[in-house]
Amino acid sequence: MKDVYIKGVGMSRFGKREESLVEIMAEAATRAIEDSGRKHFDAVYVGAMNPEDFVGESNISSAVVDYLGLVPVPTTRVETASSSGAAAFDEAIYAVASGYFDSILVIAGEKMSMVSTSVATKILSEVIDHEERRYGLTMPALAALVTRAYMNRYKLKHKDLALVSVKNHLNALKNPYAHFHKEITVEDVLNSKVVADPLRLYDCSPLSDGAASIVLTSEKTKIKVRGLGHGSDYVALSSRKSITSLKSTTVAAEKAFKVAGLMPQHISFAEIHDAFTPFEIIGSEDIGFFPPGKGWIPLVEGRTGIDGDFPINPSGGLKARGHPVGASGLAQLVEAVWQLRGEAGERQIKREPRYALTQSVGGLASNNVVIILERVSL
Amino acid sequence: MKDVYIKGVGMSRFGKREESLVEIMAEAATRAIEDSGRKHFDAVYVGAMNPEDFVGESNISSAVVDYLGLVPVPTTRVETASSSGAAAFDEAIYAVASGYFDSILVIAGEKMSMVSTSVATKILSEVIDHEERRYGLTMPALAALVTRAYMNRYKLKHKDLALVSVKNHLNALKNPYAHFHKEITVEDVLNSKVVADPLRLYDCSPLSDGAASIVLTSEKTKIKVRGLGHGSDYVALSSRKSITSLKSTTVAAEKAFKVAGLMPQHISFAEIHDAFTPFEIIGSEDIGFFPPGKGWIPLVEGRTGIDGDFPINPSGGLKARGHPVGASGLAQLVEAVWQLRGEAGERQIKREPRYALTQSVGGLASNNVVIILERVSL
DSSP states (O other), X not given: OOOOEEEEEEEOOOBOOSSOHHHHHHHHHHHHHHHHTOOOOSEEEEEOSOHHHHHSOOOHHHHHHHHTTOTTSOEEEEEBTBTHHHHHHHHHHHHHHHTSOSEEEEEXXXXXXXSOHHHHHHHXXXXXXXXXXXXXXXXXXXXXXXXXXXXXXXXXXXXXXXHHHHHHHHHHTTOTTOSOOOOOOHHHHHHSOEEETTEEGGGBOOOOEEXXXXXXXXXXXXXXXXXXXXXXXXXXXXXXXXXXXXXXXXHHHHHHHHHHTOOGGGOOXXXXXOSBHHHHHHHHHHHTSSOTTOTHHHHHTTTTSTTSSSOBOTXXXXXXXXXXXXXXXXXXXXXXXXXXXXXXXXXXXXXXOOEEEEEEOOTTTXXXXXXXEEEOOO | OOOOEEEEEEEOOOBOOSSOHHHHHHHHHHHHHHHHTOOOOSEEEEEOSOHHHHHSOOOHHHHHHHHTTOTTSOEEEEEBTBTHHHHHHHHHHXXXXXXXXXXXEEEEEEEOTTSOHHHHHHHHGGGSOHHHHHTTOOHXXXXXXXXXXXXXXXXXXXXXXXXXXXXXXXXXXXXXXXXXOOXXXXXXXXXXXXXXXXXXXXXXXXXXXXXXEEEEESSOOSEEEEEEEEEEOOSSGGGOSOSSSOHHHHHHHHHHXXXXXXXXXXXXXXXXXOSBHHHHHHHHHHHTSSOTTOTHHHHHTTTTSTTSSSOBOTTOHHHHTOOOTTTHHHHHHHHHHHHHHTOOGGGOOSSOOOEEEEEEOOTTTTEEEEEEEEEOOO
């Protein structure tokens, strides 16, 4: 199995965009291509969750390759709901590791702003189990059940949970690509309108447009793909043994650590899928950074801020960088690369990070991906 | 790079089905699992073109793995329009060849019968270039342009073209999984209603429900994956230099032959993407089986029938086995395996085939996949 390295990264600005999905993807890809210094690619992988419904576009991988002038290169779209960007990265790793391809351009994006919030909620709810959908459950409603269960079981107060959002908004202030550049307070979170009790508006990531892109090669660079893992879970929340832990993350993280030959304590910082604020906390526990039920304590203590001993979501996370669903998993990796290279500008983690971990949640955690990157010496 | 083998295959019956897409996929998968003798899989790859629009289902790979009781195995959906089944197979090959996974279950399917023909036409047209779509072009309309150009350029008469459909319907009579079991004549084709002039109803593959499934492993079996290639083309037909040849097939076939170390004359038989009758002929030329403009002559001479010297679409092809879009690329491979193993029953090719080639077209040939399988000695 060949080692796989990251040769270039790029992102589009996240937020509400006037451009088409293909144009946004091309914006990110053009930056990654420029950053890589490469002109030729053996294949293009495209991560997107649901361009069919969000923008009425099928065959998106062909459209992107055509727009970028990369015809006749092979191109493939990869989809695992909201972890599609990370899953596309996984497939590109296998393809390079196998020796079939030497350099691959990965692009992931979504454009969600063409539909109304209620239509977007309906589109996103297509990932949910049929029975649960029939009872009227939506993604925020399911996340609210998880939140309520966690808060009750582990005595988490909403004012402490709100700190996820406060921290991530603060980080995004320093991220020029972020959807939001707005500092918020705990009171802002608690006073924002109820989406699905107990989740309030500022507990939920926004509907965003945006794309990220990464060039992978077998050529040695400063950033090595050290480990990856991927796990699934029952689609229905009602089928699971526990809802205060997401098994697909545990499975994915255990595999990623095994492949990497590392332990959670080796990791310098993480990008965790905070589509809803409690998911950052639960994710950090499922990965093994903190014990079950204790993930919110380091948050309250300020340890997960950019200047803390274990930064989580220095990018601003899905909450504040934004969450164009198919893009998020790859955007996490772009941030990880910038931090590892020391190129994160004002939000740079100070203590020269060596290992970065990203965790991306597909659907209501039915299909999760964990990836570990390493800064190596050349 | 590890060698990759096929350990098991299975299909659902194609046609109009009452069951859900997930149930149809599970039907095919259960047969492939049984045929493989395996119970454990490292990953599940799902090929589907557009379950979002056809059945209102997103996150299909999670749903299938859940239904099959394979949680928490990693699962990924792969999409390249109508070649999605072949593209999912490709991704599984890379993953096994890389050493990351040892055995993978690939499932590909589509359920198209829940929507009306006019809605299906609209959904399928989402693969077309925006400008061409704006002018009202649909898939049959684009295929009609290709057909007209080919007929004019190479003096092909419709009565000869119709033989593709006649042959494939005859083959499907002997295929218990086929959508159609109905012998037709040249007159039936010529007298069927116009879909998009010059294409008539019997020149077009049907809207079908169905699924296919294959188990891949690194363990040596009788069927080896010998070569694969994948190529893209401009989405807009108007951007292409020629429309009587499909460049994405040429690129994919050249790569597949190079990987395999083989030439077109080594191949014993082929499954070619005959979504529209002229595509079987054009595909056979682009792969290199016959010279440009001459692919219809062996058809007229009966050489591409099951008992001919170079059988094409012994399964009945997309025309008569049916064309559940995401499934077709994988269904071609299932047929190839059955023929190579000598298990194709009444439609078995007599002269002990050694090499099989499949060609799958994504969109209007913007994203094509070619795969070569070999029967090896154990």
